[in-house]
Amino acid sequence: MASKHIRTDIxxxxxxxEIAVMGAEGAVGVLFRREIAEHDESYRKAKVAEFEDxxxxxxxxxxxxxxxxxxxxxxxxPKLIRALSLLKNKRDTNPQRKHGNIPL
Amino acid sequence: xxxxxxxxxxxxxxxxxxxxAEEGGGLKxxxxxxxxxxxxxxxxxxFFLDDGTFEEFDKFVVHRSQDxxxxxxxxxxxxxxTGHGLVDGREVFVFAQDFTVFGVxxxxxxxxxxxxxxxxxxxxxxxxxxxxxxxxxxxxxGVVSLGGYADIFLRNTLASGVVPQISCIxxxxxxxxxxxxxxxxxNVMVKDTSYMFITGPDVIKTVTHEDVTKDELxxxxxxxxxxxxxxxxxxxxxxxxxxxxxxxxxxxSNNLDDPPFVATSDPSDRADEALNTIVPESANQPYxxxxxxxxxxxxxxxxxxxxxxAPNIVIGFARLGGRSVGIVANQPAFLAGxxxxxxxxxLRLL
Numbered sequence: 001m002a003s004k005h006i007r008t009d010i011x012x013x014x015x016x017x018e019i020a021v022m023g024a025e026g027a028v029g030v031l032f033r034r035e036i037a038e039h040d041e042s043y044r045k046a047k048v049a050e051f052e053d054x055x056x057x058x059x060x061x062x063x064x065x066x067x068x069x070x071x072x073x074x075x076x077x078p079k080l081i082r083a084l085s086l087l088k089n090k091r092d093t094n095p096q097r098k099h100g101n102i103p104l
Numbered sequence: 105x106x107x108x109x110x111x112x113x114x115x116x117x118x119x120x121x122x123x124x125a126e127e128g129g130g131l132k133x134x135x136x137x138x139x140x141x142x143x144x145x146x147x148x149x150x151f152f153l154d155d156g157t158f159e160e161f162d163k164f165v166v167h168r169s170q171d172x173x174x175x176x177x178x179x180x181x182x183x184x185x186t187g188h189g190l191v192d193g194r195e196v197f198v199f200a201q202d203f204t205v206f207g208v209x210x211x212x213x214x215x216x217x218x219x220x221x222x223x224x225x226x227x228x229x230x231x232x233x234x235x236x237x238x239x240x241x242x243x244x245x246g247v248v249s250l251g252g253y254a255d256i257f258l259r260n261t262l263a264s265g266v267v268p269q270i271s272c273i274x275x276x277x278x279x280x281x282x283x284x285x286x287x288x289x290x291n292v293m294v295k296d297t298s299y300m301f302i303t304g305p306d307v308i309k310t311v312t313h314e315d316v317t318k319d320e321l322x323x324x325x326x327x328x329x330x331x332x333x334x335x336x337x338x339x340x341x342x343x344x345x346x347x348x349x350x351x352x353x354x355x356x357s358n359n360l361d362d363p364p365f366v367a368t369s370d371p372s373d374r375a376d377e378a379l380n381t382i383v384p385e386s387a388n389q390p391y392x393x394x395x396x397x398x399x400x401x402x403x404x405x406x407x408x409x410x411x412x413x414a415p416n417i418v419i420g421f422a423r424l425g426g427r428s429v430g431i432v433a434n435q436p437a438f439l440a441g442x443x444x445x446x447x448x449x450x451l452r453l454l
Contacts, residue, residue: 005254006261021241021250021280030243031172061247095226097265097359 004066009090010083012076013058013067020060024051125163125180129204137203142275142297143341145185145202148235152198152345153189160187161220167211172244183208186217188230191352194364197225200235203275209242210280215252222259229358231268233348234288240279253280260287267358270351272344273298273334276318290351290409291334292344293324300327300334329412337412354407354421354428363428368402372425376400393418393433402426 002008013019021027028047029036036044061067071079126146128134134144143151149158166178183205188197199218201208218234225232241249263269264287271285273293282300285291293300301322308316320326327334336351338344356363376399384391398404401422408420418433 003251003254005251006258019247021243021246027243055246064248064251066247066251095262095266 004068007092009087011067012069012071012079012083013061014073015058015070017058017070018056019058019067020055024048024056027051027055121164121180128181128183128202129179129206133204140297141340142203142237144204145200145235145237148274148341148345149185149187149189149198149200151342152233152235152349153191153196154193157189158187158198159189160185162186162217165213165217167213167242167245169211169242169245169248174244177206179205181205182211182214182217184214184217186221188221188224191349192364194352194357195228195230196233196352196357197221197230198233198235201237201275203237203239206242207239208237209239210249210252211242211245212248212252214242215249215255219255219259222256222263225267226259226263229267229360231270231352231355231357232263232288234269234271234285235345236271236273236277236281236285237275238277238281240277240281250280253283256284257287260284264289265359268352268355270348272348273300273324274341274344275299278302278304282322286333290336290348291327292336292338292347292351293327293334294338294341294344295324297341298324325412328410332410332413335410350407351421354423365426366402366423366428368423368426370402390436393435397422397431397433400424401429401431406431 002011004011025048028044028051032044032047036047058067058070062070069079128145137144162181164180165182166180167174167182169175181202184199184201186197186199188195190196199221222232241253243249260269268290269288270290271288271292273285273291275297276299277285278299278301282302285300296319299318299322301318305316305318305321308314308321317323324334324337328337336344336347338347353366354363379396379399382391382395382399394406394408397406397418401424406420406422408418410419416435418431418435420431422429422431
């Protein structure tokens, strides 16, 4: 939600954020279904830990520039006020259209 | 090597690469897709477009992922066939997801291919038709795959009201794969083979302890009759594609064009005696509004939209004197035609 891709101007993340398709348990269950069936529980747990270590953080997204800045939580207020002040004269354009997105 | 044989070998190489790309995830998987009563991605495009008019883009695109062994598994085209072609002589853009490649999970490059044709469609003012058959995000790619979805969503919202966007759901579509079709203008689903849900019955069972079948949760009739997300329920892939072709004949290619004019032999001064007697004398007596519509429009032909949803109101397209018209009608034959919340469906048509 509210990602850079849908034109959010500034994206911050806490160091504790987890930005991924799904949680480690679910993802490991899908990616290693065959291997898990063949091994015991400790194998699965090791894979979950490995996945969490690698992906359950904001840094994969930050490496891509999807996140502008990973911030220390204590600076949330000044960061937001500074960003809003930067954007107060923001201009953007959309194509001319007949109607907006359809009502759901 | 002689210069001409060098050229020959390069042309042979192109043909080889091209043939390999057309195999998608392999002949064995393509056969499996056919055996389950479904067409393959390329068969769908060929059936949908006027014969021999498909121009393909990005046939050799492969994903860029380096994780989970994906780097050893690359299929040219990356699970989606994209390009443009003609429907009744009019230009349209089309993408068809190929279930034989990674269960057609959406990768960064897969999304880039779709975005490319959407951008071009908005520039030239032509409809975008999505032939969807996707399991969702490519988990191995993580946030990059999700970013790809968001790129598509942004274009869905920007293109809305600029060019028509039509989705055919031709297989089990789950997770990220269903948000985009849900915000396009029209959705065509196939009974018994297509599904739209955020997550399948297994996860519902785990989370809410409810037993629900795939059909109840997100089958063609659930979305046609209950949620109103879908507008047409087709009997087969072929039927869904024929409906989409016909739908296009009633709508303009963009916000500045007119819909196609279709000459009719139905005289414009034709008076229909039957119309004088269809509406009953008593206001309490129901009748079928479709009888009136049929008596009025060209050749009595009414192309109904959302036939199964909110039966107290009837909507669809027809032609009057060759010009396409949208019809919104109260239906006295159901709930005495009173309007309730489900008439939000007409807002879509308007």
